[in-house]
Each structure stands twice: as C-alpha cells, then as structure tokens.
Amino acid sequence: MQEWAEAIRRGDRRKVARAISWIENRDERREPLIEALFPYTGKACLIGITGAPGAGKSTLVDRLVSQVRRRQGKKVAVIAVDPTSPFTGGALLGDRVRMTRHALDEGVFIRSMGTRGHLGGLAHAAKEATRVLDAAGTDVIFIETVGVGQSEIDIMHLADTVTLVLTPGSGDAVQVFKAGIMETADLFVINKADMDGTKKLVHDVEEMLHLAKSEAPWLPPICETVSKDGRGIEDLWATLEAHDAYLKESGEWEKRRFVRLRREVQEIMGEELTRRLQAHVRDPCFQRDLDRVQAREQVPHEVARCWLERLAGKGGDTP
Structure with missing residues (x-):
C-alpha cells in the first residue's frame, strides 16, 4: 500500500482515480491507503459550491477552474456530487459533461460521485476523496453539491469556504433564510446576474445578512456573476482568495479543521x-x-x- 501512496503523492492520475473508486465502493484497501496518505494532507484549499438545481453551479465551477489554471497555474480538482442512479449506484451525470474542455489538462482532475442516498446530497466518501487529491498535490478542490435543503448544511463539515449560489426570480433567498443556510455560507454568488430581479435579490440578501451576521468578524460578500460568458468570475475568485487569507490570518482555518477532524x-x-x-x-x-x-x-x-x-x-x- 505504501507503493500506491507514493504513486498518488507523485500525482499518478490513474492511481488517484482508482483510489477514489476504492473509497466509493468501500473496498478493504481503502482504509490502509487513507492511513498512509493522511500525514501528507491538510494543504489543499477546499471550496464548497452549493445552491438550488439550475442555479448554474457547474458552469460557475467550470469558469473558476479556467480562472485558476490560466492566471495562477495551480493544480485543481472538482468533486461533483450528483444524484445516484437507482440501477448502477453511480453518479447519474458521470464525469461532468459541461467540463470536458478541461479533459486534456493534466493540472485538472474532475470526478463525479453519487449521493448514495445521503440526504444532504453530499457523498460520505467525498471527504476521503479530498484527502487523496490533497495528498496528490492538488492546490484547490471544488466540491459541488446536488442542491439546497436543510441537510445541505453538511457542506460546512467538509469545505473551508462555503459558497452559496442564488439566481434572480427563483425565491431562493427566502428558502435559504428558512433553511438556516444563511449562517453556513461564507460567500454569496448571484449568478445569472443579467436577469431581471438581480438588484432585488442582492438587497434581500444584504438585509438578511445584517440580521443574521451583523456582528460577525467576516460579513459574507455578495458577488454578481454571469457564468455563461465569464462575467464576474475574476472578482469571484479574488473574493474566494480573500476569504482563504482571512481564515488563515484569524486562526479560523485551523479552528475549523480541528472541529471537522x-x-x-x-x-x-x-x-x-x-x-x-x-x-x-x-x-x-x-x-x-x-x-x-x-x-x-x-x-x-x-x-x-x-x-x-x-x-x-x-x-x-x-x-
């Protein structure tokens, strides 16, 4: 198993993919491998992307991957948690068809994982998959979840930064407030910001934020994006970096990881x-x-x- 761990640390993509399959299938080799890799984890930046179906999360992640690769050349991975097929037990959407333009980029690894009936839409195996990718030298890992719901708060137990994606005219803001996800999000993204109702949605979110987090040391910013043509993506990535810096400078990064462990x-x-x-x-x-x-x-x-x-x-x- 040590040989496998060393190959993964060298970035062997085939062994990384096989290791994640072991994790999903609860193969007996999974635990010894994770144990061998664990000392080399804890460095990757974990960014959760959540929001209602149809909010444009996949396109947003696709644009963010391009931004990170083009501007900084960092190694990026995407774990896209999809609904599980009732027939095969696998992820229904497979390896994200909307991200195929990154298929030939050796610095990008994309993997879909089924929810396996997990209510939050967050595969239990996703946590261990991030460990494999982290040990493989990945700098940034995006975890995209199925959709919003009360149990979707689970994303806070995995990601360093929780990004909530909303769209104008969908009534998302009210549902988010009711579900308690307002307290979970570190950053709000108003995607499809070229649609009518954007200003109202921004205003509604700002009002709710001042009610819920008026005295918090980090007041979640609101970013407006149009992911289909890339508008606002550069500013969004800069805001994500700002939150990462805040976490590390304030000591919150270490505190969150300690609580999660x-x-x-x-x-x-x-x-x-x-x-x-x-x-x-x-x-x-x-x-x-x-x-x-x-x-x-x-x-x-x-x-x-x-x-x-x-x-x-x-x-x-x-x-």
Missing part, C-alpha cells in the same frame, strides 16, 4: 457501532429480548443498555 472521528465511531449493532440484531437472543419487551416482561431501556454493554465488551454473556 473531531467530528470525523465521532462519525467513524458511530458507523462502527452501527455496524456491530446490526450484527447483533440478527442474533436470536436479541430477538428473544425484543419479544420480552413486547410482552412487557422487560423495559426497552434495560434491553438497550444490556446490549450496548455487551457491545462494549462489559456485559459478558448474553443479557
């Missing part, structure tokens, strides 16, 4: 506990105890406590 450890523990519990659910003794609960011979909390103790290795024999 703590959360990740807890998630991994939760998954392992769930897996072990599922194994016990099939145990005839567990079914027997459930029958006792149904017959009012045992209390639900008592049964749960006994089986959790057994799971932790404290309960000895079957309760």
